Amino acid sequence: MPCPIPKKSVNAVQSYKQIPSYHFNDYLHLLEDCISSKSLTPGKLIHQNLLKNPNFNTKNKSCITLLDKLSKLFITCSKPELAHKTFNSIPSPERQKKGILWNQLIRSYAWEGPFENAIHLYYEMVDIGVKPTKFTYPFVLKACAALQDIDNGVKIHDHVKRDGLASDVYISTALVDLYVKCGCLLEARQVFDEMPERDVVAWNAMISGFSIHGMYGDVIHLLLEMQEVGVSPNSSTFVTILPVIGEANEVIAGKAVHGLSVRRGIDSDVMMGTGLLDMYGKCGWLVYARRIFHAMTFRNEVTWSAMIGACIACDCTQEGLELFEQMRVEDVGSLSPVTLATVIRGTAKLIDLKVGKQIHGYTVKLGSNLVLMVANTLLSMYAKCGILDDATKFFEEMSFKDSVSYSALISGCIQNGSAEEALQIFRAMQLSAVEPILATMMGLLPACSHVAALRHGYSCHAYSIVRGFTADVSLCNALIDMYSKCGKIDVARVVFDKMHKKDLVSWNAMIIGYGIHGLGVEAISVFQNMQVVGQNPDEVTFIGLLSACSHSGLVAEGKHWFQSMSQEFSIKPRIDHYLCIVDLLGRNGLLDEAFNFIQGMPLKPDVRIWNALLSACRVYKKIELVEEISNKIQSLGPESTGNFVLLSNIYSTVGRWDDAADVRVMQKGLGFRKSPGSSWIEVNGVIHAFVGGDRSHSQSAKINEKLLQLQAEMKKLGYMAEPDFVYQDVEDEEKEHILLYHSEKLAVAFGLLNLDEEKAIFVTKNLRVCGDCHTALKFMTLITKRQIILRDTVRFHHFSEGRCSCGDFW
């Protein structure tokens, strides 16, 4: 009986639920048609019928042929698991003969996944004695690469060598790719170098290895080398190298690639165009990015996303958000987490909480559960917009948190000035066994800097070395900052010198570090070295340099660099730079010159400028200027006189206690609170903090006793309390009492009681050091023969043998 199904139209199979059960040959013809037309459904039907067929027997040769064909069909239709199941129903001795089918199955898994199955299948095949061939290895290696399974990869590499297949181009290329994906660049390079011949794909695999690690120099080197040996890069080469070019900010190289792609007519290909506009965006050339974007005839979601990212990178964030609106109108399709993350980053940058919340709502509406990446970006957005409470709440409600989530919150804390909270979150992170990453250190190190937690800082440094983070320029910059703020300026310098690559921030951090330590000469020397290596300074550099001169009494140098800043470097001084000069003149007693300088400023002097001069007047007891400055400040209007602390201090300085008191009453009424002066000290890795008059510490009694004892000895040496530094109208005796329990003195006393004799006492203060304390600490070093280091908001004071490194220009 002939088969009733017309061979040409396999789709017709579906209308025949019953196929005669005995014509295996007809099945075979049908299946071959299915394979050539990739028709899955009829194949499945045939499979079912075959299993129901009473004549079906796996010992029967034609049955085995049918199972073989079915497996092939399922492979052709990208259904590896189905094919695998079918293949397994063939008895083992028969399967042993089907080497090609094994290879095809492995290949199918290597493309479709699950990748583990490709590897399992490979070992199974080897176990039952089927010999792997050059059609097996590339695919099983591809699976290893996808899983970053280096152990199996290395094992299989050995098999390749054993089988004498190491010179095969496809296998070697797969090996290069495997090692690249597993981060083993040296091994990849070795395989690559040993290849007898290399095609574009091999070169691309090697190049992508260097691209992943952002090794711009090596990428360009390989690109030139491949052309030298006559292999021409293709579009995939370009797409691979463009992100590295962008990251390295090498717009000239980027333009060269752009030019080549235009000549080949592939510049408006989606991938190429997207890669190009992304590169221009990263290099800050938004005009070019826009031009490419508009010239592209076809754009996909990635194109839009890259363009929005380019706008954000080039500080045209608003334009980016408008593009997002347009993208939704044009309905590019569903929005991927990457796009959403990009847009949320934009709202964070604009500190546009309203739009940020809108998008938050939108993402909730879009997807049932928030993707981790999007959730992390939202978390960071809330933190950057300054609402730490919402960020914390959001964090706590996240069902799954990873290292990035913790890092975002830690950075959020420090961005909002809560260093202690940042350290607390880190402790929680460790308790939850979440692995710290580079970004965690980037949040943690500024927290250590802020509270001068040297022990934590050391731990961060050690951990960073172990994890290889110290290759990162930004991380080293954070280390330089941490060490200099924790009083270890020499260690900061070691980190700086060891860096194989430095950026502008590295130089600035080092200059600033020397500045706060009063090492102006060293700061200037670093500044000059910076020019030798061709690094251009920016406005931050000059703030560091000028304040370094100011802290070190280098008046002439400071004036000189201020001049050259605009004349040689074409950097327009900002108000902060003028402030540095006022500070420089004032600290060094040149009060009239400072006053004239302010009068001649092209910018309107703000309250900070007058305050700097005012502090100088206080130090040099130049009372006649004080009243005039006070009037100047008041003439600035209410928003400046809103600085109550300052105003109140001005009145106290000139003895107008009633006015001072009035200001404080007004301040209370408006709900302003002066941040209390507090000081802290690290002992055995624990931070102990004190505020003025603090009696809450467990060792309070001992501390008080120590201070009274010190006071008595200081008086014998000629110390006199300076009641001018108490801005309250109380009796001098009362003032002396207040002064004795200032927070910095409490912290020093605590240090004396608890630190080993050879150790310097290192205290940090959240405000400028008080003048009386400054004097008192000098006396204390004489009495105790100890070194005392005090870090205030602007600089370090190293006290020893009755002197201070600041030369008393505190």
Place this chain on the structure above:
DNA sequence: ATAGGGTTAG
């Protein structure tokens, strides 16, 4: 090809 976390001053 796009992507979550991040450094210097005030």
